[in-house]
Amino acid sequence: MRTQPLKLALLGCGTVGAEVARRLATHGDELAARAGAPIELVGIAVRDPARRRVAELDPALFTGDAAELAGRPDLDIVVELIGGLEPARTLVLTAMERGSSVVTANKALLAADGPQLYEAAEKHGVDLYFEASVAGAIPLLRPLRESLAGDRIRRVLGIVNGTTNFILTRMDETGADFADALAEATALGYAEADPSADIDGHDAAAKAAILASLAFHTRITVADVYREGITAVSAADVASAQAMGSIVKLLAICELAPNEQSVGVRVHPAMIPRTHPLASVREAYNAVFVEADAAGQLMFYGRGAGGAPTASAVLGDIVAVARHRVAQGRGVGESAYAQLAVRPVGESTTQYYVHLDVTDRAGVLAQVATVFAAHGVSISTVRQDGHGAEAALVIVTHSAAESALAATVAELRSVDVVREVSSVLRVER
Amino acid sequence: MRTQPLKLALLGCGTVGAEVARRLATHGDELAARAGAPIELVGIAVRDPARRRVAELDPALFTGDAAELAGRPDLDIVVELIGGLEPARTLVLTAMERGSSVVTANKALLAADGPQLYEAAEKHGVDLYFEASVAGAIPLLRPLRESLAGDRIRRVLGIVNGTTNFILTRMDETGADFADALAEATALGYAEADPSADIDGHDAAAKAAILASLAFHTRITVADVYREGITAVSAADVASAQAMGSIVKLLAICELAPNEQSVGVRVHPAMIPRTHPLASVREAYNAVFVEADAAGQLMFYGRGAGGAPTASAVLGDIVAVARHRVAQGRGVGESAYAQLAVRPVGESTTQYYVHLDVTDRAGVLAQVATVFAAHGVSISTVRQDGHGAEAALVIVTHSAAESALAATVAELRSVDVVREVSSVLRVER
Structure with missing residues (x-):
């Protein structure tokens, strides 16, 4: 066990942040045993530092200057729980540039700027972990x-x-x-x-x-x-x-x-x-x-959500990142070697459920089936429901391309026996 | 990407081993991209090296001398898929002593000698990964x-x-x-x-x-x-x-x-x-x-089982261990800091289902209930089933200690209205 503590800064102290800070304070020995070194919480950036948020913590830890805290060169780990794009992005990039590993739960930031962040982590040789960003505490x-x-x-x-x-x-x-x-x-x-x-x-x-x-x-x-x-x-x-x-x-x-x-x-x-x-x-x-x-x-x-489950995921990342610091290594980072193209949704294939309000007369199904066939969309099952003003066709197709289904629906809207295409839902197996 | 390959030796080439070897041979580029370095399969220890097992592989890779292969000082990763206690234990310990990280699916060995193996990994600064040993491919x-x-x-x-x-x-x-x-x-x-x-x-x-x-x-x-x-x-x-x-x-x-x-x-x-x-x-x-x-x-x-799922788990471990070697670090190892005692099963508490074949006469339930009460086992539900020779009592208890339930059952066996304690099953919530 290393005795010199790892220094951790927390950006943001809402529900999740307060829970993380509390567990760092109250479960210090246990976390140190798991991480291989004590973890010292050196600062918490909040909007209003005068408002003391966590009873167990020294009020002097709180600061209103997140940029100054994230930019400290002596940090090992920065935990970003502010959320949103800015200033979170700049803070995270600054922290990594100064050599800190980063743990974040910020799905919006990762979804918008993931590539830039993954590259920065790679360039600066630090970890970027974000288990809490998807499905809360589920280790996924x-x-x-x-x-x-x-x-x-x-x-x-x-x-x-x-x-x-x-x-x-x-x-x-x-x-x-x-x-x-x-x-x-x-x-x-x-x-x-x-x-x-x-x-x-x-x-x-x-x-x-x-x-x-x-x-x-x-x-x-x-x-x-x-x-x-x-x-x-x-x-x-x-x-x-x-x-x-x-x-x-x-x-x-x-x-x-x-x-x-x-x-x-x-x-x-x-x-x-x-x-x-x-x-x-x-x-x-x-x-x-x-x-x-x-x-x-x-x-x-x-x-998938909630303060405690999300804090659990953040703490799991903190321990992993801390262990990598102690071992002077890095975890498995992202990789983008495959560089696959993104397929337009029109090319994706699945089955569809289509609910049509129709005129109640003979030959309706034949007309509707002709439209599906014209676009190469094969029908799996049909149910004829109701009578008169309630008459409906409930159709489930075989697998078809999204674009073919869209063209089918567009044409159905112009068929006179179809009063309304009241619902289209995808069917996944 | 590091160009110098990591050297991997495979001990055992049954269903899982052959699948691992095949994927190393056919998915080399993909695995190298994920691991950060090419992974070179340098040898496969089998009982009968003359029997060539994997069509895609050079027969010269096969050897009958597992001890010589596992002890090579130039290896990065040894994958043990022989199973059983010996010679697997000696081979794994030798490999770690020579500085190799180890990936294994050997649940029997880990369950018997885990502590000794974890300590050896710690002592020699290598990884010991064994995802495949429990629940096959489930990342657990x-x-x-x-x-x-x-x-x-x-x-x-x-x-x-x-x-x-x-x-x-x-x-x-x-x-x-x-x-x-x-x-x-x-x-x-x-x-x-x-x-x-x-x-x-x-x-x-x-x-x-x-x-x-x-x-x-x-x-x-x-x-x-x-x-x-x-x-x-x-x-x-x-x-x-x-x-x-x-x-x-x-x-x-x-x-x-x-x-x-x-x-x-x-x-x-x-x-x-x-x-x-x-x-x-x-x-x-x-x-x-x-x-x-x-x-x-x-x-x-x-x-939970099968060649391909188990091979998937082994390959996941190989990639993780390889990345740690490239980064010159180690993964999160085992830790035994808590050193909790093992509680005797008699002290564990749960609910119980007890099926009694009983004599069909008035007062049976009262007699049986008295026995449960005497041992401090509280009854949650009772169902009286059947008549005559088929008469039975089906009892579900509240949570009770295993030892109290065992004493209850022992005494029930000597109660004359109880013909047989035909079943006792634990009930978990």
Whole structure:
């Protein structure tokens, strides 16, 4: 055990930061034993240093000057928990330039500027760890970049946003429509006052970019991610999914194209069979399902958010980074050697569920089927529902390209027997 | 990228070894990019070098002298896939002494002599990685020793033996008794001709020792593990579990005692509620459920055995160890700083299911309840089943110490209204 402590600075002291600071203070001996050296918290940057945040900590540790703290040349580890793009980006880059390893939970920053940050870590020979940025405490990023490093990942399917999973679980359990389920999520504290980051899929898209970068050794940013939220998912869609033995989930999907030359990354609601391991992930839990050549199917399950789980992930990274400092080495960093192209969403293939409100007369199915056939989209199952003004066709296709399906739907809208294309949902297996 | 290759020797070339050798040969560029240096396979020790095993490999690589190969001073990595205690132990110790890092899938060796091996790795400043030894390709050991390093693990519950999980799944699905389900597993290749290592729980006990060592930073060997197999699980037990909304699984349970001063490690069949995430782990799949203070509940799921999944785990370790060599560092090793005591199984507490064949007459329940009460075992539920010669009492207790339950059962056997204690199973929540 090294006796000279490693110096750690904390940027930001909200829920997660306060929990990290508290555990550093109260579990010091245990963390030192695991890290191989004592870890000394030398400063905490907050907006208002006069407001003392953590009872166990010396008020003198708090400073309002984050730039000065992050730039100290004697630091070993900087933990960035401010969030957002600036000043977090500048602080993290400064810290790495001065030789500090960095631990962060900042998914927005990684999803936007990951490539620049990974390069800076490589250039300055420091660690950049960010387990907490995706799926909270679930140890996921380290397996992706280390344990599966000798394997080839084909596909990653993730439920990575707890708010939307809570809403979709409620819709599935109670038959509620989206607005009521959102109201319940807000009342229970699962959704923010402005829920857009969650329900429009922005949060999931940032996590998808991080997952895809690690899984495919390719630098992918959030700008490369196709995104649809869950606001258009109706109670009728959820009921249809149930009738088909399926459930609607907001999925982050990262997949290698069959020719292995490109990667598709998309976030959207999709139906999955109830027998799929992801189907049983309920409430605000997260899970990520991985398909790899040799390893086969894997799933990682746990709490995706919350102060304590996120702090657990940050502390795990702190211990790992600290051990590397003690051993004067680095961990397994990112790699972007594969440099695969990003496949446009139009080229991605999956199955589709299409709900059409139609005129109730003979020959409707033939007309509709002709449109699907004209675009090369093969139909797997059809159900004719209702009568009169309620008449509907519920169609599930075989696998088809997104662009072919889009062209099919566009043409269906101009077919006179189709009153409305009331729903289109992807179906993943 | 370093151009000088890292030198790797392979000891053993069975199913897993051949797959590892093949991937090293065919995926060399990809592995080199991930590792930061080319990895050169310099030798393969096999019993009969004249028998050329891998079409892609130069026959000159094969040698019959494992000791000479493992002792080469120019090696960076030795991969031990021979299995068993000797000569594997001597070869691994020799390799580390000569400065090689070691990757192994040898659960028997780690479970028996882990402490000695971890110390040797520490002493010689090399890595000892063994992800493949527990739960095949599921990235599990690395999260335990790294990602959760800043957290405190309370309990690990694992389904870590595919053969027994297959048998118990069949018994649950078809109502088959143990002998018929075992025969099916044997016919399908899930069970060995001599199934004792699986069905008597030896394999699961070895894995439990490895899991407990990592989870609790305490050196635990297989000799410390309490073990019961599944041969006594009857079709009636499985049916009773179903009636209670539960399922019988062979669990490896590693738990911190409430006073945090000792660790209990036990392997035995147990009933768990069907709503528990582990209940849906079917066939030969494996999963490990972890409860930690900050992270909360986590589950890792995937294939527990097979050549390709195991090779995936071995290759992941090879890449990690190779990166550490390139960076001239070491990974996070084992730590035994906690040095907790092993709690005798008699002190462990859980709930119990007790099935009693009884005489069909008034007052039986009162007599039986008196025996439970005398030993301080509180009853949660009782069901009186059948009449005449079929009369039975099905009792589920509240949490009680194993020793108290054992004393209760011993006394029940001498109560005249109790014809037989036909089944006792633990119930885990």
